[in-house]
Amino acid sequence: xxxxxxxxxxxxxxxxxxxxxxxxxxxxxxxxxxxxxxxxxxxxxxxxxxxxxxxxxxxxxxxxxxxxxxxxxxxxxxxxxxxxxxxxxxxxxxxxxxxxxxxxxxxxxxxxxxxxxxxxxxxxxxxxxxxxxxxxxxxxxxxxxxxxxxxxxxxxxxxxxxxxxxxxxxxxxxxxxxxxxxxxxxxxxxxxxxxxxxxxxxxxxxxxxxxxxxxxxxxxxxxxxxxxxxxxxxxxxxxxxxxxxxxxxxxxxxxxxxxxxxxxxxxxxxxxxxxxxxxxxxxxxxxxxxxxxxxxxxxxxxxxxxxxxxxxxxxxxxxxxxxxxxxxxxxxxxxxxxxxxxxxxxxxxxxxxxxxxxxxxxxxxxxxxxxxxxxxxxxxxxxxxxxxxxxxxxxxxx
Amino acid sequence: xxxxxxxxxxxxxxxxxxxxxxxxxxxxxxxxxxxxxxxxxxxxxxxxxxxxxxxxxxxxxxxxxxxxxxxxxxxxxxxxxxxxxxxxxxxxxxxxxxxxxxxxxxxxxxxxxxxxxxxxxxxxxxxxxxxxxxxxxxxxxxxxxxxxxxxxxxxxxxxxxxxxxxxxxxxxxxxxxxxxxxxxxxxxxxxxxxxxxxxxxxxxxxxxxxxxxxxxxxxxxxxxxxxxxxxxxxxxxxxxxxxxxxxxxxxxxxxxxxxxxxxxxxxxxxxxxxxxxxxxxxxxxxxxxxxxxxxxxxxxxxxxxxxxxxxxxxxxxxxxxxxxxxxxxxxxxxxxxxxxxxxxxxxxxxxxxxxxxxxxxxxxxxxxxxxxxxxxxxxxxxxxx
Ligand SMILES: Cc1cc2nc3c(=O)[nH]c(=O)nc-3n(C[C@H](O)[C@H](O)[C@H](O)COP(=O)(O)OP(=O)(O)OC[C@H]3O[C@@H](n4cnc5c(N)ncnc54)[C@H](O)[C@@H]3O)c2cc1C
Numbered sequence: 129x130x131x132x133x134x135x136x137x138x139x140x141x142x143x144x145x146x147x148x149x150x151x152x153x154x155x156x157x158x159x160x161x162x163x164x165x166x167x168x169x170x171x172x173x174x175x176x177x178x179x180x181x182x183x184x185x186x187x188x189x190x191x192x193x194x195x196x197x198x199x200x201x202x203x204x205x206x207x208x209x210x211x212x213x214x215x216x217x218x219x220x221x222x223x224x225x226x227x228x229x230x231x232x233x234x235x236x237x238x239x240x241x242x243x244x245x246x247x248x249x250x251x252x253x254x255x256x257x258x259x260x261x262x263x264x265x266x267x268x269x270x271x272x273x274x275x276x277x278x279x280x281x282x283x284x285x286x287x288x289x290x291x292x293x294x295x296x297x298x299x300x301x302x303x304x305x306x307x308x309x310x311x312x313x314x315x316x317x318x319x320x321x322x323x324x325x326x327x328x329x330x331x332x333x334x335x336x337x338x339x340x341x342x343x344x345x346x347x348x349x350x351x352x353x354x355x356x357x358x359x360x361x362x363x364x365x366x367x368x369x370x371x372x373x374x375x376x377x378x379x380x381x382x383x384x385x386x387x388x389x390x391x392x393x394x395x396x397x398x399x400x401x402x403x404x405x406x407x408x409x410x411x412x413x414x415x416x417x418x419x420x421x422x423x424x425x426x427x428x429x430x431x432x433x434x435x436x437x438x439x440x441x442x443x444x445x446x447x448x449x450x451x452x453x454x455x456x457x458x459x460x461x462x463x464x465x466x467x468x469x470x471x472x473x474x475x476x477x478x479x480x481x482x483x484x485x486x487x488x489x490x491x492x493x494x495x496x497x498x499x500x501x502x503x504x505x506x507x508x509x510x511x512x513x514x515x516x517x518x519x520x521x522x523x524x525x526x
Numbered sequence: 527x528x529x530x531x532x533x534x535x536x537x538x539x540x541x542x543x544x545x546x547x548x549x550x551x552x553x554x555x556x557x558x559x560x561x562x563x564x565x566x567x568x569x570x571x572x573x574x575x576x577x578x579x580x581x582x583x584x585x586x587x588x589x590x591x592x593x594x595x596x597x598x599x600x601x602x603x604x605x606x607x608x609x610x611x612x613x614x615x616x617x618x619x620x621x622x623x624x625x626x627x628x629x630x631x632x633x634x635x636x637x638x639x640x641x642x643x644x645x646x647x648x649x650x651x652x653x654x655x656x657x658x659x660x661x662x663x664x665x666x667x668x669x670x671x672x673x674x675x676x677x678x679x680x681x682x683x684x685x686x687x688x689x690x691x692x693x694x695x696x697x698x699x700x701x702x703x704x705x706x707x708x709x710x711x712x713x714x715x716x717x718x719x720x721x722x723x724x725x726x727x728x729x730x731x732x733x734x735x736x737x738x739x740x741x742x743x744x745x746x747x748x749x750x751x752x753x754x755x756x757x758x759x760x761x762x763x764x765x766x767x768x769x770x771x772x773x774x775x776x777x778x779x780x781x782x783x784x785x786x787x788x789x790x791x792x793x794x795x796x797x798x799x800x801x802x803x804x805x806x807x808x809x810x811x812x813x814x815x816x817x818x819x820x821x822x823x824x825x826x827x828x829x830x831x832x833x834x835x836x837x838x839x840x841x842x843x844x845x846x847x848x849x850x851x852x853x854x855x856x857x858x859x860x861x862x863x864x865x866x867x868x869x870x871x872x873x874x875x876x877x878x879x880x881x882x883x884x885x886x887x888x889x890x891x892x893x894x895x896x897x898x899x900x901x902x903x904x905x906x907x908x909x910x911x
Contacts, residue, residue, distance in 0.1 A: 261864050263794040286865045332868050333875035339865075397655050400662060400703050408892055460853075463882075467657045468682040470886055471727040485723040485735055488654070488681070496728040500879060503860045504868050511864065513804055 133199070140200055144207045151176050152211055160212045162494075164336060167250065167292045174216040174247030184221050184245050191229050191237070192245045198431035202380075209380035217289070220244035220251040224297045227315065227364050231356035240295075240317070252293035252320070254284040254342055255365065262514050264299070265309040265362065269344060271300035271316055277348045278302075278316060280324075284342040286508070290327045291340060293320045298344075303359050315361035317353040324348070332504075334497035335475045369510060376509055377451030379424045385458045386417055392465050392491050403465060412461055416454065423450045442522035445515040452505035452512065459499040466492035473497075529824065531599070534592070539599045541576055546607040552873040555608055559730035565611050565688050574643025579617055587625060587633055588641050594765060598772040598827045605776025608873075608880055610731045612648065612685030616640055618769045620647035620693050622762035623710060627750035636691070636712065648689035648715075649766075650680035650736050651759070658889040660695070660759050661705050665738065667696035674698070674711065674748070676719075676741040684887075686734035687724040689715050694738070698753050710755045711747045718742070729883045730876065757834065764841040767888040768826045771841075771848045774884045775819040778852060781859040781877040782812045788863055788874075799862070808858050815851035822847045839901045842894035849884070849891035856881035 133141070153172050159165070177183035185201055187193035196204065208215055225244045228236055243249030260267040269282025280300055290296065296318050303312030318325065324347035330339045356364055390413065393404040403409050427447055463470045469488030474497070487493075506512040520526050531539070549569070558566055573579055581596035583589020590596075597618055604613060617640060624637050639645035656662030665678025676696055686692065692713045700707030713720070719741035722734040750758045786809055789800030799805055826844035829837055856878035860867035863874050870876075885891060 256865070259793075261794060263796075266794075266796075331870040333860075333870055333879060335870070339868075396657070398657055399659060400655075408896070464886075464890065464892075467886060467890075468652050469654075471682050471684075471729070471733060471883060473726045473728045485721065485737065487723060487725060487735055496879075496882070499882070500728070500875075503857065503878075504865075506861055507864050507868065511861075513802070516804070 133203075137199055137203065141203045141207065144204055145210075147180065147182075148207055148211050148213065151180075152213055156214060158212065160214070165214070170214055170217065170292070171247045171250070173214050174221075177216065178246035178248075183216055183247060184225065186222070187225065187229065187245075191225075191241055198428070198435045202428065202431070205380040206383070209384040212384065216247060217250070219253050219288070219293075220249065223253060223368050224251050224317070227297070227355060227368050230367065231315075231360075231364050233352075235352065236317075236355065243294075249294045250289070250292050252287050252290040252296045252342075254287055254290075254296045254298035254318075256286045257283060258285050262511055264365070265313070267299055267301060267313065269298065269300045270304070271298075271302050271314060271349075273302070273351070274348075276351050278314075278351060278354070280316070280318065280344045280347040280349065282344050284344070285339075286330070287327070287340045287342045288338060289340075290320070290342055291329065291337065293327075296320050296325075296342070297355075299361050299365055302361075306359065310362040312359055313361040313365070314358050315355040315364045316349060317355065318344075318347060318349045322347050322349060332501065334501040335473070336497070336501065338501075376505075377423060377427050377447035378455055379420065379427055379451070382420055382451070382454050382458055383424075385455075385462075386413065386420065388491070389413060389416075389458065389462050389465065392462060395489065395491075396465050396467065409465070416457055416461065419450070419457075420454055423447070423454060426450070442518050445510075445518045448509060449506075449512050449515045452502075455505055456499075456502045459495070459502045463495045463499045466495045470496045531595075534590070535596060535599055538576075538578065538581055538592075538596060539603060542578060542600060542603045543606075545572060545576065546603060546609070550607045550609060552608070552876070555610070555730070556876075559610060559726075563688070564726065564732040567688075570611055570646065571643050573611065573613070574641070578613070579643055580641035582617060583621065583625060583637065583641060588638050594768065594827050594830050597765075597769050598823060601769045601772035602776040602823075605773035605778075605880075606780050608730070608777065608876055612646060612688060614766050614769050614773075615649045615685045615689070615693075616645070616647040618766045619649040619762055620645075620691070620712075622765050623693055623749045623758065626761065627710075627755075627758050629746070631746065632712070632749065645691055646685070646689050647691050647693055648683050648686040648734075650683045650686070650692045651695045651763075652681045652683070654679060654681045658893040659703070660763060661708060661756055662703050663695060663697045663708060664702055665694065665696040667698050667709055667711060667743075669698070670742065673742055673744045674709075676711065676713070676738040676743065678738050680736040680738075682727075682733050683736050684727070684731060684733045686715070686722060686736055687732040691715060692720075692736065693749075695755070695759055700753075705756050707753045708756045708759065709752050710749045710759065711743055712749060713741065713743055713747060727883070729879045760834070760838070763888055764837055765830055767841050767845055768823065768830060770884055770887050771819070771823045771826060771844045774848045774852045774881060775816065775823050777877050777880050777884075778812075778816045778819055778855045781855050781874060781881065782809070782816050784874050784877070785809060785812065785859045785862050788866075792864075805862055808862065812855045812858055815855050819848045819851050835901055835904070839898055842889075842898040842901070845889060845894040846891050846898060849894070852881035852884055 184192050185194040185196050189195045228240055257267050271278040271280045298316050299313050300316050301312050302314040306312030324345045326343040328341045329337045394402050396403040398406045469492035472487045474493040577590055578600055580589040581592045585591045621640055624633050667674040667676050692715050694711045694713050697707050698709045719739045721737040724734045727733050790798050792799045822844035826840045829840035859874050860878050866872055867874055
């Protein structure tokens with residue numbers, strides 16, 4: 129057991145850093161990931177990484193993975209966080225990609241994996257429904273076989289960034305008479321341009337357009353779009369959820385967030401002195417860093433286990449719960465730090481183009497919306513209550 | 527000891543609740559908040575007609591003979607409906623300054639117009655570098671002939687886009703953070719030299735950055751004594767803080783009941799989510815936070831007229847508890863609503879946002895904890911002597 133980086137790893141960090149510095153698009157520097165960016169901007173870095181061969185590090189090498197060790201991946205995410213890069217979205221790279229290369233046919237792999245890898249095709253995740261959230265297995269959207277097609281009917285909701293999506297992966301009920309609700313579900317891919325698919329925006333409390341309702345009316349998709357076997361979709365979905373969770377800790381990003389918070393607290397004043405000199409506030413940052421360290425080392429242990437062949441198990445629920453709590457706390461403290469200037473609503477600013485009378489410091493503009501928005505993290509990806517239920521059942525055995 | 531409301535107070539609450547139920551439903555509130563102006567002057571007139579704007583003033587001052595308890599009742603109802611109209615800046619702040627320190631002529635001119643709904647005020651006290659310290663002022667008021675000339679920048683002045691007048695705190699002498707040398711002025715918002723940049727706030731209201739560039743005001747624009755206004759400002763801000771605590775309490779109560787109601791309706795795994803014990807206990811905690819907020823709001827409101835130390839401790843104690851309670855209730859309300867809690871469409875997220883932002887109005891939890899402990903320390907020193 130040791131914490132040293134090997135000379136090769138140090139070298140790797142240098143290489144990665146230089147690559148990011150040279151190649152990260154100039155106009156996106158300092159912008160950070162925001163759902164109101166254009167589709168092109170959101171895909172820009174993904175496409176650059178695709179060309180370099182670094183867009184899907186975790187995939188098996190035969191499909192374009194990098195074969196990096198957990199430590200290298202750790203360095204990779206740290207270096208990206210350092211530059212606030214807009215990373216490839218998870219829906220293709222971390223969700224449907226692994227399902228396709230694990231369970232899909234050869235034709236399916238050939239058809240879809242390159243687009244995901246290269247950042248050319250935008251995917252969305254159609255799992256949740258108005259009546260099926262935490263209890264996903266109660267989903268009602270149906271897919272009925274009709275010759276060479278499935279005909280899909282139903283409504284999905286909370287479909288993240290579906291407004292940009294080219295393709296979606298959907299959980300649909302193919303056997304309404306299965307003995308258990310989990311057993312009659314299939315995992316089906318659909319071109320979002322197929323007639324009958326309608327995407328309607330849902331505005332969130334931060335004012336953004338990040339999620340959508342996706343309505344499916346007599347949507348005909350070819351049977352080749354079924355992943356794996358009919359009625360086995362739940363197994364694939366569970367596999368995917370485990371993948372989704374292991375990325376959700378967001379350690380490197382949160383570390384960068386703490387740094388940014390420190391910067392803000394050095395500029396903001398409390399009783400005429402920098403806020404960062406206030407014991408109370410310093411303690412809060414300290415607490416956050418300690419919690420983050422605990423999370424970081426828990427993640428490193430998990431990754432090391434994975435490298436030795438232990439799949440991400442129910443322990444990854446720890447990463448989801450603790451990671452999201454930290455992300456939320458970080459935005460809470462940032463909002464606290466900016467004081468009065470948390471109130472102005474940036475999206476609603478009159479666009480007179482003039483900066484003669486700036487409304488507070490730049491870093492305050494998104495503080496409240498970010499805080500509002502991050503409440504989602506304890507709800508999605510399996511809510512934190514559901515994660516605790518998983519640990520209760522799978523680990524504590526209660 | 528008596529925690530009952532008088533007949534008049536109960537009447538105010540009931541008639542206001544009725545008005546808000548009829549004309550301030552959530553969809554209407556949303557439309558208003560998103561409209562060009564962001565508020566309803568005609569609603570303000572109805573408030574005036576109902577007697578709300580004069581409820582907290584003595585009969586001598588032209589009011590209905592009530593006090594801060596009336597404001598508390600009104601603000602609690604406002605909190606329940608997420609009312610955006612500027613009762614706190616106009617009635618509690620401007621009204622408070624005039625009530626405590628206005629000359630007969632000032633009261634005649636301004637209090638009457640406030641009570642009648644003709645004048646609307648915003649309270650321009652915060653500055654970009656001052657955080658919550660009322661005495662951290664860089665805005666200056668320089669003596670000039672018979673009057674004063676104001677220069678400076680006031681930050682996030684809530685309700686300023688709607689205001690006919692501003693109450694401005696400024697330095698007539700001394701250094702940036704001195705407690706002495708502070709004065710208070712009434713300024714017409716349209717005065718020469720005032721520039722504003724108006725914007726919506728994240729919780730559905732409006733505010734402005736207000737810039738003063740050589741704004742001349744006459745000597746009788748000053749309320750209270752030159753250079754000695756800090757205790758007066760602190761008193762009025764404590765009254766405003768108590769009013770905001772009442773608002774938060776109203777909002778918390780609604781957020782809590784809405785959540786319980788939702789947990790009854792929403793089914794997952796074949797049962798109402800309200801059957802899950804982990805959520806039940808969370809909602810019980812929300813309920814307890816709300817109850818304690820009511821208690822703290824009463825306590826602080828009843829102590830507003832005690833001596834400075836007792837008043838400050840009471841108000842700070844209430845604002846700490848309510849800042850913490852509001853955060854908890856808001857966060858859990860969203861969490862228990864699941865994805866629905868994240869939507870702009872449902873009211874619950876708007877209660878969460880208002881509860882969040884109330885914490886940073888008139889000093890957040892840390893600010894009031896600091897003030898509270900400092901005052902407790904002083905009390906102990908005295909006792910030890
Ligand atoms: C911003 C955002 C983006 C999303 N993106 C996507 C996406 O791209 N694709 C997609 O398919 N879905 C997406 N989702 C949906 C997300 O996965 C669901 O919101 C989540 O599964 C919770 O379901 P729900 O919202 O219906 O809440 P509900 O399941 O109704 O839960 C409400 C509350 O009850 C609690 N609860 C439920 N069951 C239990 C239990 N057994 N024990 C204790 N507590 C319980 C929950 O934890 C929650 O607090 C997104 C959601 C959000 C908010």
